[in-house]
Amino acid sequence: MSQSSPAERLETVKAAVARAAALARRSAAEVTLIAVSKTHGSDAIRPLLEAGHRVFGENRVQEAEAKWPELRASHEGVELHLIGQLQSNKAEEAVALFDCIHSVDRPSLVSALSKALVKTDRRPRCLVQVNIGDEPQKGGCATADLPQLLETARAGGLPVTGLMCIPPAEREPAPYFSLLAKLVRRHGLGELSMGMSADFETAVMIGATHVRVGSALFGQRS
Numbered sequence: 001m002s003q004s005s006p007a008e009r010l011e012t013v014k015a016a017v018a019r020a021a022a023l024a025r026r027s028a029a030e031v032t033l034i035a036v037s038k039t040h041g042s043d044a045i046r047p048l049l050e051a052g053h054r055v056f057g058e059n060r061v062q063e064a065e066a067k068w069p070e071l072r073a074s075h076e077g078v079e080l081h082l083i084g085q086l087q088s089n090k091a092e093e094a095v096a097l098f099d100c101i102h103s104v105d106r107p108s109l110v111s112a113l114s115k116a117l118v119k120t121d122r123r124p125r126c127l128v129q130v131n132i133g134d135e136p137q138k139g140g141c142a143t144a145d146l147p148q149l150l151e152t153a154r155a156g157g158l159p160v161t162g163l164m165c166i167p168p169a170e171r172e173p174a175p176y177f178s179l180l181a182k183l184v185r186r187h188g189l190g191e192l193s194m195g196m197s198a199d200f201e202t203a204v205m206i207g208a209t210h211v212r213v214g215s216a217l218f219g220q221r222s
């Protein structure tokens with residue numbers, strides 16, 4: 001993989017998404033590939049922008065603020081997704097920078113985001129991150145708390161469009177992806193953010209609308 005160019009890796013991942021979608025009788029157009037550029041500098045990101053890719057994911061507000069204003073100034077139509085944990089005191093900066101926030105996971109963050117939305121004229125889509133394996137120490141809201149958190153988020157005026165999960169490591173991810181898909185349907189949501197480099201094809205077959213792929217595009221992070 002290290003021999004291939006970023007643009008070639010992008011084509012390889014897109015082709016794999018398309019194959020998985022076709023197997024599940026879905027259209028590849030239903031799946032958005034988020035290129036996760038965390039830890040990678042602008043020099044690594046630019047080739048993907050030049051190859052026409054526009055949807056990127058970052059996990060830290062500060063890191064994204066350092067890289068993206070300049071990249072956005074030179075490439076139109078960039079859509080930026082926040083996929084990492086968000087501290088409430090960074091809510092306003094996140095709302096200013098990101099088009100979609102995948103990590104809404106607790107009432108205090110809902111309230112910080114809802115204040116930030118009122119202050120700015122921006123309305124990034126919000127996904128609730130679910131701790132789908134109910135693992136202690138893992139980010140995301142407990143599955144049992146999801147109905148209440150969704151209600152709180154809607155009451156706070158957040159544009160909640162879907163759910164996100166990171167399944168337990170070292171386990172077969174499919175059952176967890178299926179559970180998240182079921183929760184999305186149960187709550188009348190449309191967006192399903194699941195699948196990373198190791199398992200995005202499985203996620204696409206189970207209904208992912210957003211896959212978050214880093215190392216398969218950019219190589220291993222140091």
Ligand SMILES: *Cc1c(COP(=O)(O)O)cnc(C)c1O
Nearest residue numbers: 036059083196197212213214215
């Ligand atoms: C880093 C990260 C990814 C991408 O992981 P890869 O295995 O490099 O594809 C996806 N989602 C989240 C939440 C991440 O933090």
